[in-house]
Each structure stands twice: as C-alpha cells, then as structure tokens.
Amino acid sequence: MEERIKISMLLDLYEGLLTDKQNNIMDLYFNDDLSLAEISEITNTSRQAVFDTIKRCEKSLLNYDIKLKLFSRNEKLKQVKDAIISKLTEIDENTRNDEISLLKIEIEKYISELI
C-alpha cells in the first residue's frame, strides 16, 4: 500500500491521540491534498513548522500502530466479514433462503460500522 494512503488510514484510526492543531494540519495535507505553502497560509504557521508537524505526526501514527495494531486488526475484520459473506452466498445458492440474504445485508451493515 502507498505510504500516503496508509498514513491517511492511520490518521482515521488514531486521530484521537493527536492534538486539534496536529489533526488539522494532517487532514489538510493527507485528505485535502494541500501543499505545505497552502497549509502554512491557512494555519498561520511557518512552512517549516508545518513540515515538522507532519513528519512528527507520521512517526507518532506509525508508532501507535506498532503498539495497538488497529490497522491490521481492521484489515483482519474486513477479511472475516468477506469470508462470512462469501460462505453465506455459497449456502444461499444451494438453499435459496430469504433469511440468509437478509442476514448478509445485516452483516455488511453491522461490521462496516466497526471498521
């Protein structure tokens, strides 16, 4: 996975552990794709301070994930969900049971809320 996408996903998982100011800069950079100069202007912070914040936060996010492993836990949960849905689809093809089709929709919904 591209490093930039990974950092953006880690930001979703660990934003609670960053300050509001850090979250704002990280969000502008990784989600809104603004340049350091643009972020510097918007946040009224020097370009160097914006750069330092991004680098420090990247390091913190990677470090949090080494300790809490929420990223791989989420990936595992997606795999489990896909495996359950796939198995239910197989069973459904053999039994044509409306209850199973409904259950598949419920599982998609409930597990997606946790990811």
Add this chain to the structure above:
Amino acid sequence: MEERIKISMLLDLYEGLLTDKQNNIMDLYFNDDLSLAEISEITNTSRQAVFDTIKRCEKSLLNYDIKLKLFSRNEKLKQVKDAIISKLTEIDENTRNDEISLLKIEIEKYISELI
C-alpha cells in the same frame, strides 16, 4: 461493570501505550490481585510510588479509551457476533444445513480472535 474489572479490560486493550514498568505494576495489582505492600517489595519501589503509578495509569487508560473507544468497539463486536450466531441458529433450525453449523463455529473462532 465493576471499576476494577473495567480497568483490567482496558489494560488488555492499551498495554502497548504504557511502559514495561507501568504494565508490570498494573498487572500485579489488577490481574494477580497483590497488595501495594507486596508489589512494593517485588518491584523494589516505595509503596507510595506504586500507588501513584496505579492511579496515574488508571487515569491514562480511561483517557485513552475516551479517545479511541476500543472498549465499546469490542463490546459492539461481541454483540454483532452474538446476533449473527443467533440468526444462523434460527436459520439452522429451519433448514438443518450442515454448512451453517460449520460456519457458526468458524465465525465464533475468527471473531473471538479479534476481541
């Protein structure tokens, strides 16, 4: 839920964010149920320092959980698992499908690994 049990569960979730020394003291107190005096002797730390560490770590754990909400996320995952199993049991009673029985065992196993 009793506060002591909750702290013990939070310790499982966030131990990665505490230091080895903090984890050791918290483990001896919350999981092995030792007294402050016993922990003080084992860790070669004053009774007051053991007490302070426990209070500080309790506060940190509760604070991490306000920010990351892993405790309620885990509870939700357990509920989702139970709901899926219960629905499959219902379907199974109507269809008597071996595949469904096997799937229930797999779901128990895979989701339990994530909790």
